[in-house]
Amino acid sequence: MRSIVCIKRVPDSEARVRVAAGGMAIDASGVKFAMNPYDEFALEEALRLKEQSGEGSVTAVTVGPDEARETLRSALAMGADEGVLLRSVGSFDGLAVARALADEIATRDYDLVLFGKQAIDDDNMQVPAMVAQLMGLPCATVVVDLKVEGRGATATREIEGGHEIVEFDLPGVVSAQKGLNEPRYPSLKGIMAAKRKPLEEKDVTLADPKIELLGLTPPPARAEPEIVGEGVEAVPELVRRLREEAKVL
Amino acid sequence: MADILAYAETRAGALRPVAGEVVAAARAVADQMNGQVVALVVGGPGSAEAASDLSRFGADRILVCEAESLNLYQPDASVELLASVTASVSPAAVLFAASAQGKDLAARVAARLDLALGSEATEIEVEGGSPVISRPMYGGKAYGRFRFLQSPALISIRPNVFPATADPREAVVESLAAPQVTPTTRVVSIEAAERTTLDVREAPVVVAGGRGLQDASNWQLLEDLGEALGDDATLGASRAVVDAGWRPHSEQVGQTGKVVSPNLYFAVGISGAIQHLAGMRTAGVIVAVNKDAEAPIFGVANYGVVGDLFEVLPRLTEEIRAVRRSDG
Ligand SMILES: Cc1cc2nc3c(=O)[nH]c(=O)nc-3n(C[C@H](O)[C@H](O)[C@H](O)COP(=O)(O)OP(=O)(O)OC[C@H]3O[C@@H](n4cnc5c(N)ncnc54)[C@H](O)[C@@H]3O)c2cc1C
Ligand SMILES: Nc1ncnc2c1ncn2[C@@H]1O[C@H](COP(=O)(O)O)[C@@H](O)[C@H]1O
Numbered sequence: 031m032r033s034i035v036c037i038k039r040v041p042d043s044e045a046r047v048r049v050a051a052g053g054m055a056i057d058a059s060g061v062k063f064a065m066n067p068y069d070e071f072a073l074e075e076a077l078r079l080k081e082q083s084g085e086g087s088v089t090a091v092t093v094g095p096d097e098a099r100e101t102l103r104s105a106l107a108m109g110a111d112e113g114v115l116l117r118s119v120g121s122f123d124g125l126a127v128a129r130a131l132a133d134e135i136a137t138r139d140y141d142l143v144l145f146g147k148q149a150i151d152d153d154n155m156q157v158p159a160m161v162a163q164l165m166g167l168p169c170a171t172v173v174v175d176l177k178v179e180g181r182g183a184t185a186t187r188e189i190e191g192g193h194e195i196v197e198f199d200l201p202g203v204v205s206a207q208k209g210l211n212e213p214r215y216p217s218l219k220g221i222m223a224a225k226r227k228p229l230e231e232k233d234v235t236l237a238d239p240k241i242e243l244l245g246l247t248p249p250p251a252r253a254e255p256e257i258v259g260e261g262v263e264a265v266p267e268l269v270r271r272l273r274e275e276a277k278v279l
Numbered sequence: 280m281a282d283i284l285a286y287a288e289t290r291a292g293a294l295r296p297v298a299g300e301v302v303a304a305a306r307a308v309a310d311q312m313n314g315q316v317v318a319l320v321v322g323g324p325g326s327a328e329a330a331s332d333l334s335r336f337g338a339d340r341i342l343v344c345e346a347e348s349l350n351l352y353q354p355d356a357s358v359e360l361l362a363s364v365t366a367s368v369s370p371a372a373v374l375f376a377a378s379a380q381g382k383d384l385a386a387r388v389a390a391r392l393d394l395a396l397g398s399e400a401t402e403i404e405v406e407g408g409s410p411v412i413s414r415p416m417y418g419g420k421a422y423g424r425f426r427f428l429q430s431p432a433l434i435s436i437r438p439n440v441f442p443a444t445a446d447p448r449e450a451v452v453e454s455l456a457a458p459q460v461t462p463t464t465r466v467v468s469i470e471a472a473e474r475t476t477l478d479v480r481e482a483p484v485v486v487a488g489g490r491g492l493q494d495a496s497n498w499q500l501l502e503d504l505g506e507a508l509g510d511d512a513t514l515g516a517s518r519a520v521v522d523a524g525w526r527p528h529s530e531q532v533g534q535t536g537k538v539v540s541p542n543l544y545f546a547v548g549i550s551g552a553i554q555h556l557a558g559m560r561t562a563g564v565i566v567a568v569n570k571d572a573e574a575p576i577f578g579v580a581n582y583g584v585v586g587d588l589f590e591v592l593p594r595l596t597e598e599i600r601a602v603r604r605s606d607g
Contacts, residue, residue, distance in 0.1 A: 044553060046553075067534075067535055068535070124395075124398075125394070125395055150417070153398065153399065159387045163390035169464055171386075174528070188528075188529060191476070192469055192529075194351070194468075197464075198464045208535045239428070245424050249419055249421065249560065252560065252581070253581050255581060256580075257583040257585060258582050260584070261586035261591065262586065268566070271582060276543075278484075
């Protein structure tokens with residue numbers, strides 16, 4: 031199995047996010063960045079498919095700044111064979127990113143292209159299905175189970191109130207949801223080996239965005255939190271407030 | 280004239296709950312643009328009949344493509360239908376639900392029509408004659424406002440945020456032929472969750488439990504509370520309990536679970552880690568029960584009770600049953 035895994039460098043999920051002066055970006059100072067958590071599931075799946083088939087390759091591709099090299103190194107340390115950095119400033123327009131990825135993927139041989147279901151910075155949940163559509167490839171998004179037999183794949187998608195079973199033929203596109211697998215930690219050996227694995231870099235220019243950021247703001251403030259009371263004695267008062275004040279019961 | 284196209288999704292011949300929200304949101308935008316709302320319904324037998332209900336939420340025209348082969352979501356056919364309907368209606372915006380189906384389809388349509396997509400909008404305004412959206416980003420830690428440098432604007436709206444307000448019209452229902460496409464991807468079946476409860480993303484009331492419940496068997500306490508709250512309520516979970524295998528991942532709320540916006544959210548025995556808050560901080564009213572007065576969940580809870588959940592929950596269930604009974 032030859033897989034291409036698209037990974038993104040994003041602020042760690044623990045990171046405190048503050049809007050930078052000017053209100054057009056987040057303040058990256060002091061923010062720890064990491065591989066998008068869903069992309070770890072995608073990468074793990076690609077590694078397992080290669081291991082199970084006993085042959086093939088795993089290529090990690092990212093569109094991002096110079097620093098995204100570190101994210102590729104983490105992928106190599108987990109077990110990817112090679113990394114590709116498409117150096118560029120990012121874009122909030124998922125389609126611009128999808129195009130750059132599709133152009134790169136089109137130059138390669140692959141059976142499967144894997145993504146995370148969503149990047150936890152822009153929270154777009156767009157790029158995987160866009161790449162598939164641009165390339166005319168079959169696609170299953172938000173996948174929690176994947177079976178590949180010969181050239182056929184069966185994916186289980188998470189949908190409201192259940193699961194959808196989707197079939198397609200390879201080559202195809204899958205986006206990973208938590209539950210697909212348990213991503214491995216890089217071993218010390220993996221980390222050492224990563225330093226010698228090929229990492230290709232090239233500059234790309236993203237298409238002009240068709241959606242324009244007007245401003246970023248902190249989330250709307252919630253009503254002042256309040257402790258109603260302690261223990262069971264607080265319950266009648268809680269219920270009264272939920273009925274009369276909040277009107278939700 | 281600036282019409283709005285609303286993709287009203289179905290499953291197995293029935294409208295999904297979010298369909299009304301999408302049409303009502305489209306109505307609100309169309310009113311500001313003096314346009315009509317055109318609803319598009321794609322689905323299996325029964326869809327045409329179900330679709331007529333969309334006039335209640337303000338649809339002026341309802342286009343229905345009903346075919347046995349479309350009983351489950353078939354992405355390739357839906358993309359082609361949306362492409363051709365968008366070309367013929369030439370709307371100012373196309374609205375989808377930010378649901379499993381809506382998000383998948385909206386992204387494909389964007390690529391098919393070479394248009395940008397704004398995902399998971401929680402607000403749509405009209406400025407200078409075109410839509411401007413607000414949407415949570417960074418797991419809800421920041422909100423972005425965006426305008427579109429193209430027409431139509433493609434927008435998916437977060438479930439449970441835009442009310443399905445009634446605004447009845449006399450709608451015309453027109454039928455569309457199923458597109459002739461060779462599907463690349465075939466949805467072959469659906470496995471329903473064991474219980475036919477509402478999905479945590481769509482339920483107006485969510486009762487969520489965390490590690491404080493100590494064991495899977497104690498979930499009965501939450502189920503009882505959910506039952507007391509009525510048919511609108513469903514269960515949610517923190518990642519800790521999903522990882523422990525006490526609850527299915529489909530119930531997980533948070534950054535690597537689902538983002539929910541119910542009217543009422545109960546966080547029981549949940550500490551309120553930043554990744555959990557990312558999933559529920561847009562809920563209308565948040566109630567927290569936790570024995571630790573310092574738990575971060577109290578920082579976002581409208582109403583907090585400090586105490587042992589094993590004592591508080593049964594009493595809360597009882598009290599809610601009592602007031603519901605007295606309401607008849
Ligand atoms: C990349 C990443 C993604 C993540 N995504 C998610 C996510 O999507 N969703 C999510 O929830 N978490 C997520 N997490 C995990 C998160 O950081 C927390 O570990 C998790 O939310 C904790 O779950 P909890 O609140 O149930 O458990 P704990 O933090 O252990 O809290 C248990 C709480 O129960 C209270 N308690 C104990 N006993 C009682 C009692 N008898 N009565 C009342 N209260 C009691 C305690 O005071 C405590 O506050 C993520 C973490 C990472 C690193
Ligand atoms: N800049 C990027 N470089 C590589 N992959 C990306 C990039 N942006 C998004 N992706 C992939 O697309 C998935 C969904 O991202 P998004 O549509 O932005 O939410 C991510 O989990 C990645 O797998």
